[in-house]
Amino acid sequence: MTPDQSDKSASKRHVGRPPQLDEKKRCALILKAAAMVLQTHGYDGSSMDRVASQAGMSKKTVYQMFPSKKILFTKLLEDRLFSIEWPEEKICEDPEEHLYSLLIAIAQTILRPDRVCLLRILTVEHKSEEMRHIFSDILQGHTEDNLTRWFSEQQDKGRYHISDPIKYADIIFNMTVGSLLLDRLFGLEKHPVEDNFRDTISIFLRGIRINPENE
Numbered sequence: 001m002t003p004d005q006s007d008k009s010a011s012k013r014h015v016g017r018p019p020q021l022d023e024k025k026r027c028a029l030i031l032k033a034a035a036m037v038l039q040t041h042g043y044d045g046s047s048m049d050r051v052a053s054q055a056g057m058s059k060k061t062v063y064q065m066f067p068s069k070k071i072l073f074t075k076l077l078e079d080r081l082f083s084i085e086w087p088e089e090k091i092c093e094d095p096e097e098h099l100y101s102l103l104i105a106i107a108q109t110i111l112r113p114d115r116v117c118l119l120r121i122l123t124v125e126h127k128s129e130e131m132r133h134i135f136s137d138i139l140q141g142h143t144e145d146n147l148t149r150w151f152s153e154q155q156d157k158g159r160y161h162i163s164d165p166i167k168y169a170d171i172i173f174n175m176t177v178g179s180l181l182l183d184r185l186f187g188l189e190k191h192p193v194e195d196n197f198r199d200t201i202s203i204f205l206r207g208i209r210i211n212p213e214n215e
Helices: 003-013 023-045 048-055 059-065 069-082 095-110 113-127 129-140 146-157 165-185 193-208
Strands: none
Touching: 023 048, 023 059, 023 069, 023 113, 023 129, 048 059, 048 069, 069 113, 069 129, 095 113, 095 146, 095 165, 095 193, 113 129, 113 165, 146 165, 165 193
16 A cells, blocks of 8 residues: 555545544433523423433433433432532541531532532422432432441541531531522632631530630
8 A cells, every 4th residue: 555545544544434422422422411491391291202301412322321311310410410520538637627627628519619519400390299209319318428437437436526427418408508509509709718618617616625725
């Protein structure tokens, strides 16, 4: 084969069907499309056909990745709202600082604009029975996260009055991330996240500390 023939052959390989995406990129593209379809049509109006069209893929390809609509949207919610990039595990002498780092990690995920947009959609989709079941199933599978584990560890060490780690994790979440999330859902901005979290954590832990008078 001459150099000219080799160049023509290489050129032909770039014409026609686009190169195949790897599984991770294909999954990300489908999830992005699912989020856009959900925003436009709501859950009940969403379909695998619409997701495939939005993603620029065949319906067969979408079904190969996600066998059903429920599995697809379960993955979307888990990926967007529950896949937290937790800080690296390391020995932290200051439990208050450790708790702060966990809450900041949650906030950096949930308070992102695209996440807030998804949550706005979910507040409208509460009428969809299947969507309620999806969200309920996800919540039940995330009862033992790093935040709950922090309260369990402190309970074992006897530093604080903690009767129920899950309940206390919910309380501090609502006082910090939940409060800011409510503001973002209504387009409001208040104090910087860092200042808000540090003040709230300090007040909360002082209230449940076993021997606060010794400080």
